Amino acid sequence: MSLMFKPLRRYADFQGRACRTEFWLFQLFIMILAMAFVAVLVTVTIMNPTEKGEEPPVAFTVAVLAAVVTYLALFIPRLALIIRRLHDSDNSGFWVLVSLIPGLSAVMLVFSLLPGTVGPNGHGPDPRGRGAPTTRQATMTLDSVA
Template structure:
């Protein structure tokens, strides 16, 4: 459980390495938080007809001033969680022995797949140029 909040303790630390468990627990925390905030937003709006247009939904949001609070909370959460999310992703890429600049691939159409692969593969055993192995494994003997 402590790994889930490790990115908050290392708020903007881009150096070092992050285990897969730390990365995915952080992603789970962020997903649960945004799900809860979205449920709060939808519950303040009330029922929305399936055939409602974007203008009709905006009018309903303007008619529900209580919807302002969950929207502010979503905006603040996005601002506060941006740097820890970016930092834990860079540290996760470092765990595979690659430069954190690979994260810029996420700005392209297929780059998200590359970042997903980096997040899924196991890190290099033993220390690499970005730090000690977070799992505490020794370097392989060749």
């Protein structure tokens, strides 16, 4: 559970690495928040239907404002987490710019699913606490790929 909120504690920390568990638990947290906001908006809309040309109820406006503020507040920690996740597989954080190109968001999905490098890499120590692979482990890994 602490991994779910670790990106909030490291709010604007773009250095270091983040493991897959931390990344996906934070995505789950964001999804739960989004579903809660949708549930509130649907409930408010059903309870207070508006006629054409009529202003929406105050509760609807407040819920939308709260959702927007929450999204903006979570934008920086989410971006930092994505960059730290890229660092875990020893990639540059600039790969996040690929997601701005329409149709290439799947590249970021693949990067988030890939396991991180074992042991320290150019971006810091392994977040899972694993040491550098021994020669035998590296050989076994290469043999299993072939």
